[in-house]
Amino acid sequence: MSTVSTPMVSSAPLINKDRVIDWLGIAPFLIFSLLFLIIPTLYLVAGAFLTPEGDFTLKNIGDLFTPSIISAYWISIRVSVASALGGALIGFFLAWAVVLGGLPSWVRSTLLTFSGVASNFAGVPLAFAFLATLGRTGLVTVLLRDYFGFNLYGTGFNLLSFFGLTITYMYFQIPLMVLILTPALDGMKKEWREASEILGATNRQYWTMVALPILWPSLLGTALLLFANAFGAIATAFALTGSSLNIVPILLYAQIRGDVLHNANLGYAIAFGMIVITGVSNILYLMLRMRAERWQK
Numbered sequence: 001m002s003t004v005s006t007p008m009v010s011s012a013p014l015i016n017k018d019r020v021i022d023w024l025g026i027a028p029f030l031i032f033s034l035l036f037l038i039i040p041t042l043y044l045v046a047g048a049f050l051t052p053e054g055d056f057t058l059k060n061i062g063d064l065f066t067p068s069i070i071s072a073y074w075i076s077i078r079v080s081v082a083s084a085l086g087g088a089l090i091g092f093f094l095a096w097a098v099v100l101g102g103l104p105s106w107v108r109s110t111l112l113t114f115s116g117v118a119s120n121f122a123g124v125p126l127a128f129a130f131l132a133t134l135g136r137t138g139l140v141t142v143l144l145r146d147y148f149g150f151n152l153y154g155t156g157f158n159l160l161s162f163f164g165l166t167i168t169y170m171y172f173q174i175p176l177m178v179l180i181l182t183p184a185l186d187g188m189k190k191e192w193r194e195a196s197e198i199l200g201a202t203n204r205q206y207w208t209m210v211a212l213p214i215l216w217p218s219l220l221g222t223a224l225l226l227f228a229n230a231f232g233a234i235a236t237a238f239a240l241t242g243s244s245l246n247i248v249p250i251l252l253y254a255q256i257r258g259d260v261l262h263n264a265n266l267g268y269a270i271a272f273g274m275i276v277i278t279g280v281s282n283i284l285y286l287m288l289r290m291r292a293e294r295w296q297k
Contacts, residue, residue: 047268060269076248083169084226091177099185115175123235130168160241169230184218221288228281
């Protein structure tokens with residue numbers, strides 16, 4: 001007597017509904033990134049190597065090395081480096097004070113709340129705020145002149161200059177540094193300090209031989225992120241200085257807006273150069289961040 005075997009039918013569904021829901025949840029972010037980041041970036045990169053007629057050319061890339069464009073890149077790099085270093089230094093001490101300095105807890109919550117707001121305060125409102133504060137007829141300028149007899153602009157200071165733009169950028173660079181570095185300082189384990197004290201290390205030795213080597217990737221990585229953040233900023237600089245300060249974003253704006261300098265493909269090439277510089281900065285930041293996370297584990 002023979003038996004007929006029936007094939008086993010799997011009860012597992014062909015489509016995992018939970019996985020579909022997960023992908024639907026992230027779909028708006030993917031669509032947004034595709035439409036406003038990936039496709040425009042590819043369009044700019046392709047346009048940098050094309051003529052207005054659509055033919056391949058390297059002339060646009062070669063024009064990046066003209067003196068005016070090189071000067072614009074150099075000024076932008078200097079402003080970005082200066083504001084990043086200043087923001088990183090001041091932001092580090094602020095974050096250290098509220099995390100490890102023994103200040104009341106309400107100071108930390110107040111500073112972090114302010115940093116969350118100030119790090120996104122840029123553009124025309126920020127430019128107007130600094131003009132109303134440190135402009136030639138600004139509040140601080142007038143108070144210093146009328147009550148203390150100090151002429152701020154008599155010292156050579158000018159808000160519509162390299163130094164003035166750097167100070168303005170530091171307004172949002174410092175709080176951004178605080179927000180990014182605070183978790184890194186929170187990750188510093190108490191056992192490390194206790195072990196160093198047991199071994200007879202002073203506070204200075206602890207910071208120079210234990211804490212700073214661990215925090216160094218986070219510090220350097222955040223400084224690179226601040227550099228990229230300042231390098232691509234245009235609204236604040238344009239509203240504050242107009243075209244008096246020849247930085248790359250303003251030069252790019254002049255090339256693509258359709259005035260006498262209109263050359264869309266050269267503008268794409270300028271944008272391509274900015275993408276390369278900011279991309280390298282962000283890649284180095286991610287590498288240093290991963291290294292810092294390994295240390296803190």
